[in-house]
Amino acid sequence: MAVTLRDVASLAGVSVKTVSNVVNGYAFVKADNRRRVEEALAATGYRPNVGARNLRRGRTGFIGLMVPELSVPYFAELTALVITAAQRHDWNVLIEQSQGTRAREQSSLAALGPHLIDGAIVSPEALEADDLRRLGPGVPLVMLGEHAVDFPIDRVAIDNVRAAREAVGHLAAMGRRRIAAIGANPHRGTAALRLAGYRAALADAGLPEDNTLVAPALNYHRRDGAQAMAALLDGPAPPDAVFCFNDLLALGALRTLLAAGLRVPEDVAIVGVDDIEDGRFSTPTLTTVAPDKAQIAGVAVAMLLERINGLDCPPREVTARHTLLVRESTASGA
């Protein structure tokens, strides 16, 4: 049914080797043979069987991408960019959703296994060093974000401390004095860094630390932000600004504030992180720290392919760009 190299070879009157050479762009093929092969290729509509090729080459042609949930806008946007970046290099992407739990992250890594993929980009939230160690050196890995795991591995992330410091510094510069943080979580590496940046910015501005203003969040969805904000409003002295560790938390917090009849930014200003599309159309629009997602995706894919191609050097850490985008939720006109 499907046309194979042999079909093309017999039609062109040459050996499969010659056809293979032409298909793979090998330079030294007699002009006459090349022409006949190309005609036969066109006539038959030959398409290489990627599976067979990869079996022979000992590769799968796939890279894995492990994210907590595709339905979280940040990961959907990032995944779209990773797929696009991989396609530019003729690689396919296999997506695993881990739900951000350790058990699911373990089984996702196991499912990806060494036979299905040649390497993987992972964005873990609960994984431990042992889980990575157990994989062995067979599957090259690139890690996204600052999950705190003591394992030598290529990483790409923004400078989370600096990003948080800028965001909170911006709130302080507006004259806000009671700046809250939403998203504290001892199990998340990025949370620790953003909290550190938050504290550094308070110190920069000469503001006191107030633990009643630091709200934890188990997960980072809209509902978690809404709950955390409600808890802050119930606190002894509600904040006049909130730094949320991601945009989803911020949108949830915004919902709670507006539902409570408070004005944003007049009563409470909000900053998030991620620059997801939603924040550009909320009312008010959301001030946010925008990581360069295209850069993150591009660098992660490039680093992974280098490793797959055998690059042997110490683990690398790449810091991606970020920008503070000031929008209505912190507009100073108020």
Added chain:
Amino acid sequence: MAVTLRDVASLAGVSVKTVSNVVNGYAFVKADNRRRVEEALAATGYRPNVGARNLRRGRTGFIGLMVPELSVPYFAELTALVITAAQRHDWNVLIEQSQGTRAREQSSLAALGPHLIDGAIVSPEALEADDLRRLGPGVPLVMLGEHAVDFPIDRVAIDNVRAAREAVGHLAAMGRRRIAAIGANPHRGTAALRLAGYRAALADAGLPEDNTLVAPALNYHRRDGAQAMAALLDGPAPPDAVFCFNDLLALGALRTLLAAGLRVPEDVAIVGVDDIEDGRFSTPTLTTVAPDKAQIAGVAVAMLLERINGLDCPPREVTARHTLLVRESTASGA
């Protein structure tokens, strides 16, 4: 490096056939052999080479999923569900983003090709019957949504006419008299159906049709909804309600209304379609028609696997469930 069937066989002192039988759950294996094979399997940590297996079986083990953009929440949520449904049947999903243009949809289909996947679920927006015909019968296809293409193919979609009719009927029942529609587009099959449902509901309510209240949209993103709403507000007699053909348009329209100082739902009520997560946390929360996405994903995967397994019967059309979720953007308390 990787352990193969032969390694296991020689360790267990049996032939590869016996090991293969055990691995594939073939019943007739002598108990003693079975035990030794299982021990060898465990000792070596054998994992089948899926690529080799599929090469031999003439399958790839992958199904394709073509969506316009993963960064559109509806498709991100749907994709997550398709992946989950496929995994339950031990299939992998390969995602192609088509951007909703015919050229990209054609090249996506071509890229998926017959060697990479055994079948595909497609959600086209611009594809023509010829493009499908050209694929030939080799690759089973299931189509999502009501894209108007004259081609016999399995389909899954909600009843768009009825859904729109219910949504608009709800607005009319609230006493709204000037109900606009956003999303008219001659190239989109679903748009035609939702427009038909809109008109039917106006007729049901004895309301006149007013073409100045029907706003076209080239694309279905937030910005398109925002622009369309702005155009409606500029019109001769602005609406007191809007039916948007999806939630993204609705969120864009909401943004425009609030930015213009209008109250929702007091001045203008809004209904969308899709029930994306954003609409549950916007202010006001968004009334929407919720398709049963899990059902859509599950049925699409099941129908596709049946076709891959050789089912030969006339094309089937499955109508998925939908529900009108009334939320604040049409709250009648006003």
Added chain:
DNA sequence: ATGAAAGCGCTAACAT
């Protein structure tokens, strides 16, 4: 520069 043949890891005939 090109052909012949081996073999990637697996399953399916065929044989026993």
Added chain:
DNA sequence: ATGTTAGCGCTTTCAT
């Protein structure tokens, strides 16, 4: 019930 062998479609020595 299990061993032997061919071969899926391709790339890669090894010849020539």
